[in-house]
Amino acid sequence: MIHYLIIDDEPIAHRIIENYCEHLQHLEKKGSCYNAFEALQFLNENTVDLLFLDIKMPKLSGFDFLKTLPNPPKIIVTTAYREFALEGYELNISDYLLKPFSFDRFIKAINKTIDSSQNRNKNSITALPISETTSNSNSFFLRGDKKYHQIHFEDLLFIEAYGHYTKVYLKNEMIVSHQKISVFEQLLPKRDFIRTHKSFIVAKNKIKQIEGNRILINDYEVPIGQTYKENIMILL
Incomplete structure (x- = not known):
């Protein structure tokens, strides 16, 4: 579990970050502070893994606060001021989010932050705009058409893979996602899904026929790539 603290003098900023974090099961809020002095007191008594830090705050700026920390946690800056980005990276922040930031951009910042500390922390997040939603991992949320769809593996x-996009074919619909096919390959359980081509991953139990270099699924034909034939042979 990744424990985080929000430091921002705007209550609406707290609500936005909290709402975004609720979609990511590995994030848990440890506290909320509305100025740097509250944060200093909080961190004297608590330990967190990640700070969401505003820059422009009364009495003590976010960066001046950061300079007082002898061993700071990971930092994601959330600010309306783009001109301080260079100074932020000089202070070794993980990412710099300009308000208002989208959920997609927020998740990229989270993944970048967690990936940078994977050697020390195994609680990595594989969410991007995909997040698991159930304890037995039988579904996930997928961003598509400006909405979030709950995708059940059985459907x-x-x-x-379709250029810079990915098409997700379900029983009754098709959703276009900005995710790379490699993200889906890591997310989907290998016992149920198989890579058949550099551009295709199929559900094993939906295969109707295997004929030559193609797989039939309902009314669709999916190709079998030369380098993936061994994967198919395991099924036979």
């Missing part, structure tokens, strides 16, 4: 037929 998933196959996934197709």
